[in-house]
Amino acid sequence: MRAIRRPVIALTAVAACLVGVAGCGSSASKASAGGTSSGQSITVYSGQHEQTVKALVADFEKRTGVKVELRSGDEAELANQLLQEGSASPADVFYAENPPALTMLDEKGLLAPVAPDALKAVPAADSSPKGDWLGVSARAAAFIAATGSAADTAPPTSLRDLAKPEWKGRLGIAPSETDFAPVITRMIAADGVEATKAWLVGLKANAKTYDSNEDLSAAVNAGEVQGGVIDHYYWFRLRDEKGAADTHSKLHYFAKGDPGALVDVSGAAVLKNGKHQQAAQAFLAYLVSAPAQQLIATSESYEYPLVAGIAAKDGLAPLDSIGTVADVAQLGDGKQALQLLQDTGLLQ
Amino acid sequence: MLSRLPVLPALAFAIIVVLASPLAFVGIQAAQAGWDEADRLFSRPLISTLIWHTVELSLAVTLLTAVVGFGAAFLVERTDLPGRRTWTTLLALPLAVPEFVRGYSWVSLFRSVHGYWGAVLVMTCSLYPLVFLPVAATLRRGHSGAEEVSRSLGKGPWSTLWRVTLPLCRPALAGGALLVSLYLLGEYGAFAMLRYTTFATAIFTEYKLGFDAASASLLTLVLVGLALLLLGLEAASGHRGRVVVTSGSNRGARPARLGRGWLPAMAGLTAVVGLSLGVPLYALGYWLLKGSSTTLPSASVIGATFTSLGYAFAAAVVATAAAVPIALFAWRRNSRLARTAERLAYVTRALPGIAVALSVVFFAIRYAQPLYQQPPLLVTGYVILFFPLALTAVRAALAQVPPGVEEVARSLGTRPTLVLARVTLPLIRPGLGAALAMVALTASTELTATLLLRPTGTQTLATQFWVYTSGLAYGAAAPYAALMVAMSVPPVLLLTRRSLGADHPVETS
Numbered sequence: 136m137r138a139i140r141r142p143v144i145a146l147t148a149v150a151a152c153l154v155g156v157a158g159c160g161s162s163a164s165k166a167s168a169g170g171t172s173s174g175q176s177i178t179v180y181s182g183q184h185e186q187t188v189k190a191l192v193a194d195f196e197k198r199t200g201v202k203v204e205l206r207s208g209d210e211a212e213l214a215n216q217l218l219q220e221g222s223a224s225p226a227d228v229f230y231a232e233n234p235p236a237l238t239m240l241d242e243k244g245l246l247a248p249v250a251p252d253a254l255k256a257v258p259a260a261d262s263s264p265k266g267d268w269l270g271v272s273a274r275a276a277a278f279i280a281a282t283g284s285a286a287d288t289a290p291p292t293s294l295r296d297l298a299k300p301e302w303k304g305r306l307g308i309a310p311s312e313t314d315f316a317p318v319i320t321r322m323i324a325a326d327g328v329e330a331t332k333a334w335l336v337g338l339k340a341n342a343k344t345y346d347s348n349e350d351l352s353a354a355v356n357a358g359e360v361q362g363g364v365i366d367h368y369y370w371f372r373l374r375d376e377k378g379a380a381d382t383h384s385k386l387h388y389f390a391k392g393d394p395g396a397l398v399d400v401s402g403a404a405v406l407k408n409g410k411h412q413q414a415a416q417a418f419l420a421y422l423v424s425a426p427a428q429q430l431i432a433t434s435e436s437y438e439y440p441l442v443a444g445i446a447a448k449d450g451l452a453p454l455d456s457i458g459t460v461a462d463v464a465q466l467g468d469g470k471q472a473l474q475l476l477q478d479t480g481l482l483q
Numbered sequence: 484m485l486s487r488l489p490v491l492p493a494l495a496f497a498i499i500v501v502l503a504s505p506l507a508f509v510g511i512q513a514a515q516a517g518w519d520e521a522d523r524l525f526s527r528p529l530i531s532t533l534i535w536h537t538v539e540l541s542l543a544v545t546l547l548t549a550v551v552g553f554g555a556a557f558l559v560e561r562t563d564l565p566g567r568r569t570w571t572t573l574l575a576l577p578l579a580v581p582e583f584v585r586g587y588s589w590v591s592l593f594r595s596v597h598g599y600w601g602a603v604l605v606m607t608c609s610l611y612p613l614v615f616l617p618v619a620a621t622l623r624r625g626h627s628g629a630e631e632v633s634r635s636l637g638k639g640p641w642s643t644l645w646r647v648t649l650p651l652c653r654p655a656l657a658g659g660a661l662l663v664s665l666y667l668l669g670e671y672g673a674f675a676m677l678r679y680t681t682f683a684t685a686i687f688t689e690y691k692l693g694f695d696a697a698s699a700s701l702l703t704l705v706l707v708g709l710a711l712l713l714l715g716l717e718a719a720s721g722h723r724g725r726v727v728v729t730s731g732s733n734r735g736a737r738p739a740r741l742g743r744g745w746l747p748a749m750a751g752l753t754a755v756v757g758l759s760l761g762v763p764l765y766a767l768g769y770w771l772l773k774g775s776s777t778t779l780p781s782a783s784v785i786g787a788t789f790t791s792l793g794y795a796f797a798a799a800v801v802a803t804a805a806a807v808p809i810a811l812f813a814w815r816r817n818s819r820l821a822r823t824a825e826r827l828a829y830v831t832r833a834l835p836g837i838a839v840a841l842s843v844v845f846f847a848i849r850y851a852q853p854l855y856q857q858p859p860l861l862v863t864g865y866v867i868l869f870f871p872l873a874l875t876a877v878r879a880a881l882a883q884v885p886p887g888v889e890e891v892a893r894s895l896g897t898r899p900t901l902v903l904a905r906v907t908l909p910l911i912r913p914g915l916g917a918a919l920a921m922v923a924l925t926a927s928t929e930l931t932a933t934l935l936l937r938p939t940g941t942q943t944l945a946t947q948f949w950v951y952t953s954g955l956a957y958g959a960a961a962p963y964a965a966l967m968v969a970m971s972v973p974p975v976l977l978l979t980r981r982s983l984g985a986d987h988p989v990e991t992s
Contacts, residue, residue, distance in 0.1 A: 178939055185950045204939040207950065211691040212837060216935055218694060219844045225856060225939075239694045311675070316692060346675035349955055350590065359594050372955040378775045435954070473692045482692070483529055483685040 172414035173200035177227040179418065180217065182210025183401060184436035188230065191430055195421045201414045210236055211313055217245065217406070227409035228418050230271070232401050233313050235469035237268040240404065242468060247407040250416045256423035257441040261400050264464045268404035271422045272431050272438040275457045276318055276397040277367040278387045279355045286361035290387035294322065294364070294395030298337025306342035307363035309351045310481045314366045314399070317461060319472035321394040324465050328475070335479040344481070349373075356384040364395065368437035371450070375435065388457050396458035399466070401438065495812040495824055498805045501863070502828050502870055506707065508842030509834065512700035521701055530685070534705065537668060537682040540602055545664040547607040551755060552614025553656055557648065558748050560622035561630075563738040565745075570752055571619065571979040572972075577759035578612040578921065579971030581928035581945060583952070584964045585609050586676035588766030602679040606667065608759035613666075613872070614659030616921060616978070617879045620913045621655040622648070640739055654882040658875035661717050665832040665871065668706045668713075682706060683835050690837055703838055710833035714826045764968070767961050774958015776951070783942060788966055791927050791943040794858070798865035799873075799923035803915055805866060806873035811907070814881045815889075825874070832871040836931035839868055843936055856938050864932040869925050873918035880914020920978035924971050944970070 181188045185207040192203045206213070206226070214236040217224055224245075231237050240246055246267040253269055254262055261270030280287035286305060291297055297306060309315060322331045345351040348365045352373045355363055367386060374382045389395030403422055405415040421427050428440040432447055439447045439454045447454065476482040516524075524530070555574050559567045589596045589605050596604060630651075633643040649656075671683040682705060689699035741748055813825040831839060843864045847855045854860050884907065892902040908915070930945045937946070944963045951960035 184954060186954065206939040207946075208934040209953075211694065212931070212935060214694050215690055215696060215837070215841055216844055218696065219841050220848050223848045223852065223855075236694065311688060311691060313692065344678060346678070349953070350676065352955070353591065354594070357594060369955065376775050376955050376957060381773075468694075469692065473688070476692075477527065477688070480529055482688050483533055483680050 172411070172417050174202075175411050175414040176202040176204060177409070177411045177414045177418060178204040178206060178225050179228040179230060180206045180208070180213045180226045181230040182208060182213050182232050182236070183230050184434070184438075187431060187434040187436040187438075190434060191422065191427055194426060194430060195418060198421070198426075199414075199417055201417060203418070214240065218243065221245075222408040224406060224408060226406050227411050227415040228403060228405055230401075230403040230422075233317060233399060234263075234268075234402060234463050234466050235313065235316060237263065237402050237404050238463075238466070238468045241265065241267045245407055247405045247409070247412065247415075249405065249419055253416070253420040253423055256420075258460070260462065261441050261460050262402065262463070263404075268402045269419050269423065270400035270402045270441055270460070270463075272401045272428075272436075273398050273441055273454060273460060274314075274366045274368055274401065274438055275388065275452075275454065276314075276364060276395055276399070277370065277457075278362055278389065278395070279352055279365050279370050279384050280362040280387055281355050281358050281360075282383045282385055284358070284361040287385055287387075290362070291395075292390040293393045294318065294389055295326075295334060295393075297341065297364070298334045300337075300341075302341040304341070305361040306338070307345050307351045307354050307360040308338065308342045308481075309345045309348050309363070309365070310476050311346060312348050313469075314348060315364070316469040316472040316476070317399050317466050318364060318395065318397055319475060320466050320469060321397050321461060323471060323475070325394045328471075332475055332479060335475060335481055339479060339481050352384070356382065358383065366399075367451070371437040372435065386452075388452060391456070391458055393458075398439075398454060398458045398460045400441065400460055400463070491808055491812050491815070494808045495821075498809055499824050499827055502805075502831055502867055504846055505831050505834050505839045505842035505867060506827075508845050509700045509703045509707065509838060511845075512696045513704055516697040516701045520698055524685075524698055524701055533680060533682045533685055534709075536599075536680060537706075537709070540599065540606070540674075540679070540681060541664045541667040543603050544606045544610065544667055545660050547603065548611040548614050548663045549656060549660045551607060551611040552659055553618050553649075553652065555611070555615050555752060555755060556618035556622055556652075557644070558752065560619055561648065561739055562741050562748070564741060564748055564752075568979065570756075572975055573756045573760065574615055574752070575612050575920075575975045575979055576968070576971065577608060577756075578616075578924045579928065579968050579975065580609070580760065580763045581930070581948070581964060581967055582609065582670075582673050583676075583930065583949070584767070584967075585763050586673040587952070588763040590676050592762065592766055592769075597678045599679055601677045602674055604758070605673060605677060606670075608755075608762075609673070610663045610666065611755070611759070613662045613875075613921070614656060616917050617655035617659050617876050617914075618652045619979075620876065620917045621652050621879055621883065623913065655875075655879035657717055658879055661713065661829065662832065662871055662875055664713050665710055665829060668709055668833040669835040669838075671835055686835055687837070696841065699838070703834060706833050706835075707830060710830045713833075714829055718822070718826070767965050767968075770957040770961040771965070774956070774961065776956035776959040784944075784947070784962065784966065787942045787944050787947050787963070788970060790941060791945065791967070792970065794861060794865065794933075794943065795923040795927035797858075797862045798869065798926040799919045801862055802866045802870050802873040802922045803877070803918040805870060806877045806918055807908075807915075810874060810877040810881050811903075813878070814884075825878075828874055829871045831867060836868065836929075837935070840864055840932040840935040843867065843932070856936070858938060858941075861933065861936040861938070861941075864936040865922070865926040865929060868929065868932060869922045872921040872925060876918035876921060877911060877914045880911035880917075884910045916978055920974045923974050927970060928967050 192205050196203055210232045217226060217229060217240060248266050249269045254266055257270050262268060278290055280290055343360055345354060348369045351363045352365055352369045354360055356373060370386045403419055405419060409415050423442055428442040428445040431438055432440040432445050437448060558564050559571045585605060630643050630647050633647045669683055671687050674681050686699050686702045689695045809825055809828055813821040847860055889902050889907055892906045893899060928945055930949055933943055933946055944967045948960045948963040
């Protein structure tokens with residue numbers, strides 16, 4: 136009897152468990168697109184800093200009555216997911232970290248044009264030239280250096296310096312980060328393919344390769360390498376986590392006009408096949424509204440707002456002292472940068 | 484008449500179709516790439532280096548996990564080592580340390596651990612329980628009579644170990660080693676952190692920076708090829724061990740005396756547990772105490788815990804239930820077809836997690852739209868990913884059941900379903916327990932498929948941990964990781980005390 140009774144108990148537990156799991160699922164019914172978006176529910180795929188997006192979503196829901204199903208994930212994985220889902224995707228909005236993912240979805244014909252009013256809220260150069268996605272916030276490429284090291288006392292003024300022999304063994308890079316490809320693309324635009332290739336070969340000889348900007352920032356902070364190229368906000372988040380006493384690194388910016396003085400936007404787009412176009416457009420319009428930009432500017436994500444008149448977070452270098460927003464058309468889908476990174480063996 | 488219907492083969496093949504769907508996905512995608520792309524990808528000079536990196540790492544880690552896993556299982560099951568129950572629990576626990584916690588803890592505490600030897604060390608610590616658990620289950624359940632006979636015939640302990648105990652464990656050992664080596668083919672995250680590039684790195688680059696599933700799939704075919712090679716090796720090397728006891732009482736083994744071997748044995752196990760459990764736990768404690776972002780986790784941590792538990796348990800039950808028909812089918816008829824079906828179920832294990840998750844996305848949105856991003860979809864993803872763990876455990880347990888035992892029961896007039904419920908399943912109960920625990924433990928820390936397949940808005944401990952670490956807030960992330968480890972203690976206890984052990988109390992001296 137013992138042998139029989141136990142499976143019964145186990146099965147009951149399993150059944151209870153499955154019911155519990157089912158209960159966790161979203162059962163929000165999806166209203167069809169109607170005259171007003173209030174009461175509708177949209178699904179947002181977001182590769183952005185989750186805490187900030189959560190705050191934005193909550194504020195948007197309160198203001199408009201539109202319910203948002205937020206699906207946070209890794210930007211590249213979400214982009215791959217959208218590609219596999221194709222026209223059947225439940226997503227209404229994709230909020231990315233860097234332009235290449237958006238440009239790629241645009242090339243596949245998956246994006247709808249952004250409403251003109253939203254596009255007008257930010258400088259024209261910050262959104263897709265075709266108007267298929269909208270710039271929301273900006274981040275800058277920067278050079279993180281271990282405090283007191285030679286990289287800190289004599290920081291590089293140009294990205295080009297980093298391929299010089301004197302940097303051998305002193306650098307770290309994270310070439311598999313989606314933030315790194317735009318830097319290469321800028322370099323190609325400035326110096327051409329062959330010069331960029333030679334530069335990458337030099338960089339490879341000089342640098343240790345890390346998996347992510349988080350790892351690279353931590354390695355510089357620990358003094359494992361003297362410096363490396365990251366997006367500025369990694370350092371601010373690292374400083375918040377480590378506290379002033381344990382922060383042994385500083386940020387430097389490349390000279391204005393240098394390919395390394397890259398200001399790159401994070402953008403959002405409406406999916407063409409989304410079933411709630413109006414509410415999705417309302418969400419994009421909200422992202423570039425003053426309250427949303429204010430939320431972004433004061434959040435822990437340390438990104439720069441794009442709308443004029445909203446000040447960036449205290450402690451951030453003024454954006455216009457770093458550089459101007461990179462030409463989106465020039466950044467493209469990042470394929471050429473990837474090809475070069477693979478050809479030079481920085482990426483496999 | 485009904486019993487004449489080929490229920491078992493039909494069921495087995497239906498399960499195989501679902502399990503092999505990622506292979507179909509990879510094939511479909513790769514076919515879209517074209518020759519030019521294939522030429523571009525495979526003519527790169529680094530490709531052969533990367534394949535070698537994968538092979539070289541798989542060889543070393545598989546060998547080491549086999550030695551550590553078998554050695555530890557032997558010590559806790561067949562010797563008079565003090566505190567064997569506790570050791571068993573401690574040795575199984577590393578299975579519950581999430582891969583990303585392990586990688587990061589090593590890298591952040593010991594900056595010199597990286598590259599090939601770093602990867603060998605970290606992966607061995609992480610994967611040896613996959614060998615340890617099935618082997619321990621086999622030894623616990625297995626008859627020690629042959630070993631006693633061997634010793635009574637004057638064979639020394641080493642000779643008995645080599646010629647009797649090891650062959651007894653062969654199916655479990657081979658199964659565990661196969662799981663380890665297949666997993667290493669597709670693993671990416673931990674190696675990336677340790678700055679060691681393998682073939683999977685190239686695949687991830689195509690997904691992550693190229694958004695190019697076709698090229699990624701083309702490269703993935705190489706992993707499929709390597710997986711088939713491994714399966715062929717396992718088939719060729721193994722008499723597909725069927726180690727059974729046809730007579731005699733199934734009583735407890737008399738533990739071998741360690742004598743002066745006591746000290747090195749204890750030292751060895753302490754080192755294994757210290758490296759595989761101590762290092763990540765120390766890192767978690769460090770983050771909790773030192774991280775500025777450390778706060779009491781919000782109330783959502785309770786929800787995330789129950790969600791993780793629910794999914795892990797559901798995945799464990801479904802995977803184990805699915806493993807029984809496949810293992811039974813292959814066990815009852817030792818035909819080429821049955822063995823092929825069984826092997827096919829393993830190949831998926833060699834695919835990178837993102838490929839498996841995207842294949843579930845691909846098929847579900849086309850053919851099972853109502854289920855898309857619903858809880859059953861995530862459970863399906865886990866089952867496809869972790870089925871081989873369940874199959875290995877069930878298979879190893881079945882290998883010890885005397886052939887013909889079912890026929891005897893049936894000849895007595897018992898219906899086949901009753902034979903299954905009253906005879907076969909009770910006989911493989913330790914294997915079922917091991918299967919449940921291994922899948923549940925592994926699924927509870929899974930991240931890639933969880934992010935892609937979960938219902939929108941669902942949070943598990945792993946996804947919350949990821950949210951915080953990707954914002955560099957290790958202090959805030961630590962409680963979630965600590966909970967993942969804590970949560971796994973009950974299943975490990977259940978596994979080691981109940982499933983492994985309740986059948987015959989082992990004498991302690």
